[in-house]
Amino acid sequence: MKNKDKNAVAxxxxxxxxxxxxxSIWFLVSYGAGILFKDFxxxxxxxxxKLGFWFAQQGSIYVFVILIFVYVRIMNKLDKKYGYDE
Structure with missing residues (x-):
């Protein structure tokens, strides 16, 4: 396997x-906080x-949008690490 291929696999x-x-974080917030842990x-x-209702209706959406920005930031760092940034 070429070095470039190993780089792509990594x-x-x-x-x-x-x-x-x-x-997993999004699942815990949306399903966990909105359904499983709503009584607490x-x-x-x-x-x-009520906080359980809020997470079920709005909180999971807010967390999802935040996770999108986190993912973009992580991917930018990952692109630089593996030399795929342009």
Whole structure:
């Protein structure tokens, strides 16, 4: 296997690792906070709404948008690390 091919495989493995981590965070926030842990979170309120309800309706969307920006930043660093930046 050529050095360039090894570089591409390592790049892809690291990319998939970051995707899995970020999607796991989103899953925990959207499904976990909105459904699994809603009874516990509903003891607290945010803006007059129960926290479990807020995560189910708006919080997971906010977290998803933040994770998009985090992913872009991570990928820019990854591109530079493996020499794919232009």
């Amino acid at each position: 790049y892809w493995k690291e990319n998939v690792k970051y995707l899995f981590i970020l999607l 979170l509903n003891q607290f309120s945010l803006g007059g709404f």
